[in-house]
Amino acid sequence: MPAMPERTDPPSGEPAATGAPVAAGRNLLFLREEELRLAQDLLFFGYRDFTAGADQILAELGMGRAHHRVLHFVGRRPGITVGALLGILGITKQSLARVLTPLVEQDYVRQTTGRSDRRQRLLSLTPKGQALERRLFERQREWVMRAYREAGPQAVEGFRRVMHGLMGPEARAQLEGLERPKG
Amino acid sequence: MPAMPERTDPPSGEPAATGAPVAAGRNLLFLREEELRLAQDLLFFGYRDFTAGADQILAELGMGRAHHRVLHFVGRRPGITVGALLGILGITKQSLARVLTPLVEQDYVRQTTGRSDRRQRLLSLTPKGQALERRLFERQREWVMRAYREAGPQAVEGFRRVMHGLMGPEARAQLEGLERPKG
DNA sequence: CTGGTTTGGTCAGCGTCGTTGACACATTTT
DNA sequence: AAAATGTGTCAACGACGCTGACCAAACCAG
Numbered sequence: 432m433p434a435m436p437e438r439t440d441p442p443s444g445e446p447a448a449t450g451a452p453v454a455a456g457r458n459l460l461f462l463r464e465e466e467l468r469l470a471q472d473l474l475f476f477g478y479r480d481f482t483a484g485a486d487q488i489l490a491e492l493g494m495g496r497a498h499h500r501v502l503h504f505v506g507r508r509p510g511i512t513v514g515a516l517l518g519i520l521g522i523t524k525q526s527l528a529r530v531l532t533p534l535v536e537q538d539y540v541r542q543t544t545g546r547s548d549r550r551q552r553l554l555s556l557t558p559k560g561q562a563l564e565r566r567l568f569e570r571q572r573e574w575v576m577r578a579y580r581e582a583g584p585q586a587v588e589g590f591r592r593v594m595h596g597l598m599g600p601e602a603r604a605q606l607e608g609l610e611r612p613k614g
Numbered sequence: 615m616p617a618m619p620e621r622t623d624p625p626s627g628e629p630a631a632t633g634a635p636v637a638a639g640r641n642l643l644f645l646r647e648e649e650l651r652l653a654q655d656l657l658f659f660g661y662r663d664f665t666a667g668a669d670q671i672l673a674e675l676g677m678g679r680a681h682h683r684v685l686h687f688v689g690r691r692p693g694i695t696v697g698a699l700l701g702i703l704g705i706t707k708q709s710l711a712r713v714l715t716p717l718v719e720q721d722y723v724r725q726t727t728g729r730s731d732r733r734q735r736l737l738s739l740t741p742k743g744q745a746l747e748r749r750l751f752e753r754q755r756e757w758v759m760r761a762y763r764e765a766g767p768q769a770v771e772g773f774r775r776v777m778h779g780l781m782g783p784e785a786r787a788q789l790e791g792l793e794r795p796k797g
Numbered sequence: 798c799t800g801g802t803t804t805g806g807t808c809a810g811c812g813t814c815g816t817t818g819a820c821a822c823a824t825t826t827t
Numbered sequence: 828a829a830a831a832t833g834t835g836t837c838a839a840c841g842a843c844g845c846t847g848a849c850c851a852a853a854c855c856a857g
Contacts, residue, residue, distance in 0.1 A: 709815055
């Protein structure tokens with residue numbers, strides 16, 4: 432196993448900086464390579480542990496992450512239509528149904544017929560749904576607050592900027608809608 | 615549960631202040647509430663879009679995210695044992711097997727018998743595996759670099775600090791191991 | 798009014814990726 | 828020789844994505 436790339440193998444066939452700072456280019460690329468791999472690690476571990484607390488609560492209720500997302504986004508935008516929720520979640524109607532139907536049946540989410548358009552089913556949380564959503568929220572709140580405290584307020588701002596940058600245009604638009612509700 | 619914060623109601627006051635502890639307390643709580651809900655949104659959208667690019671490549675090859683993780687961590691730590699990989703991924707042996715076996719059969723990952731302990735199977739990427747891992751890496755690299763550029767270097771540092779804070783103690787220890795290999 | 802579109806629901810089936818439980822086998826340790 | 832360890836594997840299950848097909852109610856345009 433000699434020919435094996437030692438560790439994070441140094442950028443092999445990099446597009447060698449044309450012209451000037453060859454050595455500098457190598458270093459920069461190398462740095463960025465490690466930097467990026469670290470970002471991958473951080474996102475994997477961080478996201479996993481971020482969701483772990485809520486997952487635990489959900490498991491006790493026989494639910495999963497998908498249920499949480501519905502509770503979260505319906506809570507964030509009461510009166511949202513099924514179609515809009517589908518757009519935010521980026522899943523199919525069938526996938527949503529498997530999770531939404533039980534939530535309605537178990538009285539976590541309420542559906543009311545739209546006033547202007549009676550085909551629409553406007554979704555909102557029942558008190559029971561609000562209570563669960565809040566419980567999940569509190570669990571994650573503690574976790575995130577710990578991270579925020581450790582990192583400091585300036586880091587938090589940076590975190591937000593980078594995460595926002597990781598979102599695609601569609602997600603950014605949807606986030607807009609979430610931040611200023613009615614518009 | 616009347617005490618439940620109605621919706622995401624807009625922070626009424628603002629940094630009001632030092633004179634009215636009660637009102638200020640309310641504002642701070644609201645702020646944090648919104649702040650935290652925003653963090654949830656950012657993590658959901660950001661992580662999803664971060665992985666989307668690689669997912670696409672993987673789908674073309676009939677693979678999933680789990681395959682990518684194996685390629686990533688084996689690439690990051692060539693010669694890693696199956697047990698250590700299980701520890702990093704935090705999944706069961708059976709779950710790993712379903713993904714690792716095909717990767718070995720399709721010549722992406724190589725297994726060599728441990729020298730000191732011949733029960734161990736040391737994992738490393740074959741050239742084919744390295745090529746795929748690099749392709750996936752490059753795709754994510756572009757995406758992350760865009761976010762980094764938009765956010766600026768200072769934000770990047772903050773991002774790292776917060777993500778690190780989101781990790782639990784176990785993940786932190788494992789990240790340690792990834793950053794300084796043999797150590 | 799009629800016909801087409803939109804919104805939402807549902808059945809049926811598939812794939813990935815996580816889980817548990819139970820065994821098997823080689824190797825190392827005691 | 829017996830016990831513990833590292834790995835592999837069979838079987839079954841659950842959560843959560845997807846596609847395709849079809850239906851009903853409501854809206855909308857000609």
